[in-house]
Amino acid sequence: MAKDPPPKKPLRSANSYGKLDRDGFVHRSWIKATGLPDHVFDGRPIIGIANTWSELVTCQVGLRDLAGFVKRGVWEAGGVPIEFPAMSLPETQMRPTAMLFRNLLAMEVEESIRANPIDGVVLMGACDKTTPGLLMGAASVDLPAIFVSGGPMLNGKFEGRDIGSGTDVWRFSEAVRAGEMSLDDFMRAESGMSRSAGSCNTMGTASTMASLTEALGISLPMNAALPAVDSRRKVLAHLSGNRIVQLVKDDVKPSDILTRQAFENAILMHAALGGSTNAVVHLLALAGRLGVPLTLKDFDEIARDAPLLVNLMPSGRYLMEEFCYAGGVPAVAKELGALYRRDAMTVSGKTQGEIADAARVLNSEVIGSLEAPIGPSSGVWVLKGNLCPQGAILKPSAATPALLTHRGKAVVFEDIEDYHARIDDPDLPADETSVLVLKGCGPRGYPGMPEVGNMGLPPKVLAKGVTDMVRISDARMSGTAYGTVILHVAPEAEAGGPLALVQTGDEIALDGPGRTLDLLVDEAELARRRAAWEAARPAPKYSRGWYKLYVDTVLQADQGVDLDFLVGKSSAEVTRESH
Known part of the structure; x- marks a missing residue:
């Protein structure tokens, strides 16, 4: 005789929207003011969309539009999408540095997810610090989550050739200082470098972290490489909206995905990409939120046998458009072969091995192989x-x-x-x-x-x-x-x-x-x-606000630069009512 399926885990949002009493009245009546009808409170999962959209940063400027496609996917799968803002961290605009505010974003996201009646969350970011900040916050709550990146911008163009975000800025700047490039040419190059919405088109920190969300298994395949303005990114957003509803139904949490194997895959992928050194502090901080053992030494030891497989600036010559057309992260995973932890599960419902097996390298000049790599071992x-x-x-x-x-x-x-x-x-x-x-x-x-x-x-x-x-x-x-x-x-x-x-x-x-x-x-x-040095040490510079809290509690680089009191997680449980 067939056994009945196990009882479905009660939805967290039912504690607010499912009660037929005064508390339920208050929660439902106020959210209905946004235009939601009665029947959406019939036990459907409530899906939060944490969106770092901002006009201050090209990386995130497309996320307002992209969130609409996430919502479409959530509705289609039987969920109720509710978008909320998260702090945007424009790398090129914030002073003194966007990294000062990564942990503040993580705190905001953690408490926004925990405090509100949602069952799962779609994390939407693009610029360098938004990806780790969003992931750190979500990991500390440990509700079902999926990441959707904004995507890289189109290739830059100058005098008939491709130029890359950041990488060519440094080259051109040094050329001006050396008297090899005129200031007029330098200023003309500025106008052609950023031709569309999206994050850096090189394998900088934004593209590295977007790629590592795939290696970690917390986003759908091709999350990193599809250009910001490519219609297929809208499709990916829609499918991510579909998928988060299923993750809630199956109670698949970040801690189920972001395992030690997942972090090992991220380190291997980082080496194969010639990825940004910034990924080191971000992965260490994320692992600390989950209680996954990870040390600085792991980055060197795990990646020693992984050669450079991706021919992208700054370690190579191509840009993210070519990486997309060559097969993206899944194709790199395929070429990593037995080095990759193929049994690791992903939010797609497939293992990393299944994703790699379905991939193809479409341009071997952009994505090499273990037998014919782009360069030698390239991890940090x-x-x-x-x-x-x-x-x-x-x-x-x-x-x-x-x-x-x-x-x-x-x-x-x-x-x-x-x-x-x-x-x-x-x-x-x-x-x-x-x-x-x-x-x-x-x-x-x-x-x-x-x-x-x-x-x-x-x-x-x-x-x-x-x-x-x-x-x-x-x-x-x-x-x-x-x-x-x-x-x-x-x-x-x-x-x-x-x-x-x-x-x-x-x-x-x-x-x-x-x-x-x-x-x-x-x-x-x-x-x-x-x-x-000790005798001449000056008094502390900051006496109030975020700066003081940060300086007083921040950990060193080898520990991920998180705040000491944020390491670990606090669960999604909130036991007290608001009124």
Whole structure:
């Protein structure tokens, strides 16, 4: 005799909309004012749509329209969509840095989801910090969730050739400083770089994080690569609306998808893409919300056998349009083969292996294979040594191979203002063998850990035709940037890390293949410097508001730069009524 199916889990929204009493009256009557009829409260899942739409940022400007297609999919599948705003973090507009507000977005999203009577949520973001911020907030509540990215912009165009967001900005800027490009040409290139709505068209942080949502299994296939203005992104949004209703019915939560296997796939995909170094802090923070064990060391060890498979700027030559037409993330997963954790489940209802098996590489110049990769192992290198006892990272696929083993004298900038004041000085004691060191740009020091680690070179070095030097900082750099840039030094200078003690003229030794970074100064001298640094330490800069809360509680780069009291999750349960 066939067994009856297990009872369906009661909908969370029924606690508000399903009661035939005063409380139910209050909840239903107020939401009916938005135009919802009686019959939608017959036990249908209520689906929240957390939308970071904003006219302040090209990445998110298309999300208002895209949300309509999500809603269409939710209605079709028998759910009730209710859109609500989430803080937008425009990477190019916010000061001092959008990273300062990633955790604030995560807090807002977490509490918005928990406090409101919804059963599942569609997360809509695009720009660099919106993706991890949305995911972190949703993970801490652990209601069914799916991610829909806004998509990359079309290829930039200048003088008949493709140009890439960010990557060519850095190139053109250095060319102007070296006298190789006119200011007029520089300004003309500006008009052709961003030709449509969407996020950066290079494999910068936005495209990296959108790609990693697929590798994590928290979005549908092709979420990353479909251009923002491609009609197929509207179809993906519609299908995501369909899918979230089923996820609620099946009670599939982020913790069911975002497992250790999922994070291992994200690390492998990150290496294969030549992805942004910023993904390291975001994945560490997200894992911390879920209680998934993940360390800085994992990024180096897991990805060592994964070569560079994607030929996109800044590690290659193509842009996101070509990546889409070549097969996108599913095709890369296919080429990763047995390295990929194929049994990992995704929000699509299929395993990663099933998605990979259905994919094809349509352009081998854009997506290579394990047998014929685009480049060697390209995951981040995790460095340790007396200059970075808790770690630092380096992106070898964006570096000059000859500089990956280097010994040189430090040229120190105490903060970003010091750098801007002196970098163009012809008397700066720097040549091509020097190591540029920037302090005061870590999570506490800036605050917010800005993307300034890829410091521009001194003009007198550029004049020699030199285009790269070893650079070290406690900052981040844009995912669109390149160079032999050592980032995320931990502990940061502001927290009293050894970086704070470096002085101009000190020798620094980098052994990239050996994964070491050392300051060649004896311990007695460092102890003397530390005592002087502690004695001169200034009073805290901030006395109120978000800045103070952030500086007082932020973790270091090797722990994901989350706030210490946000690590972990608090569930979706709220037991008290509002009236």
